[in-house]
Amino acid sequence: MFDNFDLMVDAMGQGLWVTIWVTTVSFIVALIIGALLAMMHVSPAPPARWVATAYTGLFKNVPLLAILFILYFGFPKIGIVLPSWQWAIIGLGTYTAAFVGETLRSGINSIDLGQAEAARSIGLTFGQSLRHIILPQAFRTVIPPLGSLLTALVKNSSLVLVIGVPELSAQAQRLINDNQDRFDLWAVILGVAACYLIVNLPISYFIRRAERRAEFAR
Amino acid sequence: MRITRKAALVGVAVAALALSACSGEASQQQEAEDQLQEEVGTYSMTQAEELPAGLIADIKERGKLVVGSKYDQPLIGLKNSATNKIEGHDAEIARLLTLRIFGEVIEEGDNANLEFIETTSQNRETYINDGTVDVVIASYSMYPERLDSFDFAGPYFFTGQNVMVSADNEDITSVDDLAGKNVCIAEGSGSIGNMEERNPDAEIGTLKDYAACAESLENGTHDAVSTDSTILYGFVQGKPDAFKVLDESNIFSDEPYGIAMKFGETEARQFMNDMIQESFDNGDWAKAFDLTYGGAGMAMPETPAINDYEAK
Numbered sequence: 071m072f073d074n075f076d077l078m079v080d081a082m083g084q085g086l087w088v089t090i091w092v093t094t095v096s097f098i099v100a101l102i103i104g105a106l107l108a109m110m111h112v113s114p115a116p117p118a119r120w121v122a123t124a125y126t127g128l129f130k131n132v133p134l135l136a137i138l139f140i141l142y143f144g145f146p147k148i149g150i151v152l153p154s155w156q157w158a159i160i161g162l163g164t165y166t167a168a169f170v171g172e173t174l175r176s177g178i179n180s181i182d183l184g185q186a187e188a189a190r191s192i193g194l195t196f197g198q199s200l201r202h203i204i205l206p207q208a209f210r211t212v213i214p215p216l217g218s219l220l221t222a223l224v225k226n227s228s229l230v231l232v233i234g235v236p237e238l239s240a241q242a243q244r245l246i247n248d249n250q251d252r253f254d255l256w257a258v259i260l261g262v263a264a265c266y267l268i269v270n271l272p273i274s275y276f277i278r279r280a281e282r283r284a285e286f287a288r
Numbered sequence: 289m290r291i292t293r294k295a296a297l298v299g300v301a302v303a304a305l306a307l308s309a310c311s312g313e314a315s316q317q318q319e320a321e322d323q324l325q326e327e328v329g330t331y332s333m334t335q336a337e338e339l340p341a342g343l344i345a346d347i348k349e350r351g352k353l354v355v356g357s358k359y360d361q362p363l364i365g366l367k368n369s370a371t372n373k374i375e376g377h378d379a380e381i382a383r384l385l386t387l388r389i390f391g392e393v394i395e396e397g398d399n400a401n402l403e404f405i406e407t408t409s410q411n412r413e414t415y416i417n418d419g420t421v422d423v424v425i426a427s428y429s430m431y432p433e434r435l436d437s438f439d440f441a442g443p444y445f446f447t448g449q450n451v452m453v454s455a456d457n458e459d460i461t462s463v464d465d466l467a468g469k470n471v472c473i474a475e476g477s478g479s480i481g482n483m484e485e486r487n488p489d490a491e492i493g494t495l496k497d498y499a500a501c502a503e504s505l506e507n508g509t510h511d512a513v514s515t516d517s518t519i520l521y522g523f524v525q526g527k528p529d530a531f532k533v534l535d536e537s538n539i540f541s542d543e544p545y546g547i548a549m550k551f552g553e554t555e556a557r558q559f560m561n562d563m564i565q566e567s568f569d570n571g572d573w574a575k576a577f578d579l580t581y582g583g584a585g586m587a588m589p590e591t592p593a594i595n596d597y598e599a600k
Binding site for chain 2: 243
């Protein structure tokens, strides 16, 4: 079970590190694009709403795997060549952004209309009232769903192995297929599951803590 | 109504033109292949007088040999989408084996005695062990470590690992030039370990299979693809303007292709070794080469020395 344990830990550690930073950067990208999307969803200007709806519709209906293939194999043919990890972040980020946008939108809509009216009445523009009054409050209500989006993103990140990113699942696959059969299959499988738990369980824990603090602040 | 009917007629005309253009190209290729087949001729391999017990007897009783083959490697194992036939040197070895067991090769219809199943570097071991296939003939190298888990007959072909780059690439002319470059290798392939040993400074990225790697090389995402020279040559043959293989002096590994089967099938293995030796002697191996690698311009190498190792 524990043959070549140090080699296995080394390989999985490298994979885990790649998974963590790809997920983190993708999530930041998703939050930024998602916040923009949410603002467009609730915008008074119809074209903004149409763009947001089209974007969300696209990414909620096309599988992430297809998106990664289109980015990695398709875009170079029209001249855009990037290394796999960049496509991975673009794919994961834009995909998750659609869901972040939906979540933030419902968060915004859950804020009492009175807040928006009060903001207008003290002279803030639509953009300013969103940035300073509405969104900060909306973020607090959306912490639990954002937390589960992050957990989902960690799991989705395993897909980027198909475009050649050496993340955790890719390393596991390499260990399982090792020519010299150096690694025990079950050790690898359990190790991978353990790694994903190591990443996701703390996320759930911190989300719950943040939730409780947000409630208290109200 | 009138507009839509006109549009429909135009649509049909365009579709007919497009289809005829496509099939025109395909039938040209088919003609070239048929001509090559005629030039090479048919095999002289005959049915063996005695069939050993075990795997071979089972195959004879079942009436069909099931072979695991690649479907996406030109010159080695490639499924022709027009004829649904598997073409390539590995497929020809499979046909020779079928001749040896049954005396004839029937690939279609209810009486078929040869069936191909697609195997990849990742699932070939599983398919042997669970009986999905009788043998795997799919650019499978007979590494010494593998002999502890499977029996291998052969080698029936001997090649080595080399590097393929874009046709217009001037920077990479040797394996040492790969330091710091992105090299694509298929997941689960023995070529990964070989490259790590030969040039630890090469950045190895993995994709599902070599077709994906070739695509990635063409796109510019990777700088090189590295695996058996035979596999690389197949991609060059398909797109000579896009790819080129480095000079033969760069070959850095031994890749003896063997027929893989379940561990312990010593008699079957020896039966197949005899078949391979017979094909060397009666000219069938040379015919199989001319039909595949030779047709693509590769110079005929010497026949490999069969490795009849001690059963483990």
